[in-house]
Amino acid sequence: MNARQFNDEGIRQFRQFLAVCRENPRAELPRELLEDSRLSTAVAPGVDVQPSTLPKREDAARLLTQLLEPLGDKAVAQNAGLWTWLSLFFFDQVCPAAGGQRHVKNDYHYVYEPLNPRHSYRHLLFIAWRVQKVAAPHTRLFLSGPLSTLDKMTSEVFKRLYLMRIRCIFEVLERLYWDPERRKPRSGVVDSQTVKRGDLSHRLPIRIRQLEMTYDLLELNADQLLELLGDEFRPGAR
C-alpha cells in the first residue's frame, strides 16, 4: 500500500490506542486508522510499503533507508505524521505480542516528536533510519540489537547532540567499543551506575567536553581524536 502520514487527529487516535493497549494488552490493532482519509494523507511522491518482518534494527534501517529515499532526508526527519503512521503499520515489529499480549512502552517510542530532542531519538523506527543516515558505515554498535527496544549504547550516544556534531565520532566509537571477536559491543561500557576507565556512559562524554575546550574537534579524523582521547581509551587499558 501507499505510505501515508497521520494528521493531528490521526496521531491523537493512535495515542489513544496506545493507552488502551496498556490497559488491555490483548487489544486489537486499529488497522482501519491506516487508510482513513480523515486521519491521514498519502505521502508525495508515492512510496509503496509492504508488511515485513524486522527482527533487528539493521533490518529496519535497510528497509526504511531504501523506502524513504524519494522523500528527501530533511522532509523525512521532520515528518511526525509519517513516522507515527509507520509505527502503526509495523506495530507487530516495534511492539510484538508475546503470548497474545503486548507490552506498550512510552508513547515516544511509537509517536515521533521531531521538535523534542529528548524524545525524537527514542522513536524505534526513526532511530534505525537515523543511524543509517548519520553513522554509516560505522553502524554496528547501534544496529545489532532488536528493533522493539532501544539499547543503552544507542541512547547514550544519540541523546548527546555535541557528540553527533563531531564528524569522525562514529568511527571512533566503533573502534573503541566494538568487540570484533565476539561480534558485539564490548560489555560494561554503558553501565549507568559504575564508572569505568574509558567507558561510554561516563568517561567519554567528560573527556570530549574537556578536549573541545582546547581543540577544534569538528574536523579531526578518527586517528587524531583517538590520539587526543589518550591512554584511558585504548582497548587494552580498560
Next chain:
Amino acid sequence: MIRRINFTNRKRIPRDRVRVELTAGQPRRLTATLELDGLSLSGSSAIYLEAMCAGSPAIERFACGDVAHPSPPRDQPLGEIEGENVFFTLKVVDRAEHLGRIEGIAENIRPERSGKEPAPRKSILPIEPRDLGEQLWELEFRQENVFLIVNSRVPGFIDRVHADPLVYSLMYPAIVREILSRAFREASPASEEEERWPSYWLRFGRSLHSENTDPATIEDEEEQQEWIAEVSGAFCKRHRLAESFAAAGYMGGDP
C-alpha cells in the same frame, strides 16, 4: 564534576565582537561582521563561524579567512540549519600544529534579525534590603519576580553582593541552583510566553546551557538536575568565579 582543561590559554572573545544578522527567506541568509583587533590573536590563525540550532545535532560551518585577513560570510545561505533558535560559535584556530588548537572562542552568539533592534536588558534578580535577623540573605518568590533579600543590618552588604567577589562567588551559584530548581516546579506548559520569573530564569538558563537545551523538553527530575548543574557550571565559568574569588584575597591552605 567536569574538569575544564585550558592549559593552552584559550582566549574568551567577547560576544559583542561578533555580530551576526539573519535575513528571513528560504533558506535564511547570513551576514556576519567581526572585530578581533586588540585581542592578541595570531594573524595566521583560521576563523570559523559555526551555526547550530537548539535541539538539533546539525552544524553548519563557515570558514572566515584568518585573523589578519578576515572574510566573514556576506549574504550566504544558511541551508543546513532548521528551526528558529539558531545560535553561533566563533572559533579562532591555530593551524600551526597538526591538531587544530582553539586560540580564541565566543560561544552562544545570538543573531540579530534583519531590521530588529535588540531589546533593552533588565535584571532578573532585583535586590532589596531588609532586616533578616541573623540570616544574611534569602530569596523571595513573588508572582512576577524573584527577589534577593539581603540583610540591612550588615552595613554595606547590599553593595558588596554585587561588587565583592568574596561575597558573590559564594552566593550566586547557590542562588542560581535554587531558583532554577523552583522554576522547573512552577513553570507552566505555556511559560515561555508568560512574563513571570520562571520563564525569565529558564530562558536565562537555556542561554547558558552548552547545548542550548530547552528546559520545557526535560521531564524527569534527574535530567532536570543535570541541566541545572550544567547551567550553574556555565554561570561560574562565564563570571570566572573561582578566579575572581582567589584574586580578591582569599587565602587558601593553612587555617
